[in-house]
Amino acid sequence: MNKHSIQPREAVRALRGFTPDLSDLTIPELRQLLGREDVIKLSFNESPYGPSxxxxxxxxxxxxxxxxxxxxxxxxxxxxxxxxxxxxxxxxxxxxxxxxxxxxxxxxxxxxxxxxxxxxxxxxxxxxxxxxxxxxxxxxxxxxxxxxxxxxxxxxxxxxxxxxxxxxxxxxxxxxxxxxxxxxxxxxxxxxxxxxxxxxxxxxxxxxxxxxxxxxxxxxxxxxxxxxxxxxxxxxxxxxxxxxxxxxxxxxxxxxxxxxxxxxxxxxxxxxxxxxTSYCVRIAALNGTERRRLTAHLSALGYKVYPAQTNFIFADIGKDSDALCQALANEGIIIRSGSNWSMPTFVRITLGNSLQNDKLIAALQKYHK
Ligand SMILES: Cc1ncc(COP(=O)(O)O)c(C=O)c1O
CATH class of the missing domain: 3.40.640.10 (Type I PLP-dependent aspartate aminotransferase-like (Major domain))
Structure with missing residues (x-):
């Protein structure tokens, strides 16, 4: 049978399979690719606190x-x-x-x-x-x-x-x-x-x-x-x-x-x-503290930070964000580039826990020095 004789339905013909980029890889994949254990993944809007x-x-x-x-x-x-x-x-x-x-x-x-x-x-x-x-x-x-x-x-x-x-x-x-x-x-x-x-x-x-x-x-x-x-x-x-x-x-x-x-x-x-019932309240409070702290640090770097209500922050860094994402990846920190949404000067950063955010802030300060 000619494999091309198998056709999906009309709507599926127009779909494209998912092509993962660096920020879509799993932590084990990232560890292997980057050759380091201490990977911090801030690209999936996951909770850094684990379940209750x-x-x-x-x-x-x-x-x-x-x-x-x-x-x-x-x-x-x-x-x-x-x-x-x-x-x-x-x-x-x-x-x-x-x-x-x-x-x-x-x-x-x-x-x-x-x-x-x-x-x-x-x-x-x-x-x-x-x-x-x-x-x-x-x-x-x-x-x-x-x-x-x-x-x-x-x-x-x-x-x-x-x-x-x-x-x-x-x-x-x-x-x-x-x-x-x-x-x-x-x-x-x-x-x-x-x-x-x-x-x-x-x-x-x-x-x-x-x-x-x-x-x-x-x-x-x-x-x-x-x-x-x-x-x-x-x-x-x-x-x-x-x-x-x-x-x-x-x-x-x-x-x-x-x-x-x-x-x-x-x-x-x-x-x-x-x-x-208290778990959600505690995590929202931790997230709020980190959101305020990271917002202040990103603003101090000259980023335009939008007032997020989420466990991630969206910011305009004013220049090509792919270069920043790559530099952070070289430090073991994965964030998401705005090019995912055709907004090439933006970044979306999931809020990590306080230690992860300390490392992110240090890496950003190093990059902008
Ligand atoms: C706005 C929004 N809706 C839905 C989802 C999917 O959530 P779930 O993990 O429950 O499928 C996400 C995941 O990031 C999201 O950002």
């Missing part, structure tokens, strides 16, 4: 039951999340990371020819998921101050618009928009258009202006709020994201979800993580 000790205990217990299939509906965790947020569990759905939520929403709602409005820059999975279903991403640039341009996004709505994705706080900018701005935007969105509000970094926000989509669900039934255990809870490797929406919308998404999509260990870990 209670999670590690729960994982040990769950591991002993790994031979059994678990509840395919994740009821216990959905009930715990419902209590946590004061919503009903039938509006909550679980997925293998927030990434899978984005894909599930695309699979449930998008057809070829539909339009999905996304900001630019923003998290790349939204446009990918749209293309996967043969839908068209409609890209709306952020404003000059890098805030999400909600007016322009509302202005981009057409009869073909099916989904609008808002990332709040936005990755890579780290910026939030406030509740008033969100509500005036939502008022302009037709009922049949879904608003996917990706709040992967919400737990790091300290701006009183921020309003979660979860608190607006009663008023705006077309919202799907997306959260994850990958960031503040430090469970990225276990893959657990969840969506909160109206039960009618959750039921539609559930039709395309594969039964055991969230594994038993991830669910056990998430239950323990939610039960350790």
């Amino acid at each position: 000790p209670q999670v590690i205990t729960a994982l040990g217990e769950a591991a002993a039951q790994a031979h059994l299939y678990h509840d395919p509906e994740g009821k216990e965790l959905r009930v715990a999340l419902a209590q946590h947020f004061g919503v009903t569990s039938d509006g909550i759905f679980l997925a293998n990371g927030a990434d899978e939520i984005i894909t599930l929403v695309a699979q449930a709602f998008l057809s070829p020819g539909d339009e999905v409005i996304v900001a630019d820059p923003t998290f790349g999975q939204y446009a990918f998921a749209a293309r996967l279903m043969g839908a068209q991403p409609v890209v709306v640039p952020v404003r000059l101050d890098l805030t999400t341009d909600l007016d322009a996004m509302a202005g981009a709505i057409t009869a073909s618009t099916k989904v609008i994705v808002l990332c709040n706080p936005n990755n890579p900018t780290g910026l939030v928009f406030g509740g008033n701005e969100l509500e005036s935007f939502l008022k302009k969105v037709p009922d049949q258009v879904l608003v996917l509000l990706d709040e992967a970094y919400a737990e790091y926000v300290d701006s009183s202006d921020f309003k979660s989509g979860i608190d607006l669900l009663d008023k705006y039934p077309n919202i799907i709020a997306v959260r994850t255990f990958s960031k503040i809870y430090g469970l990225a490797g276990l893959r657990l994201g969840y969506g909160i929406t109206r039960p009618q919308v959750a039921e539609l998404i559930d039709r395309v979800r594969s039964p055991f999509n969230v594994n038993a260990l991830a669910q056990a870990a998430a239950l323990a993580a939610l039960a350790d």
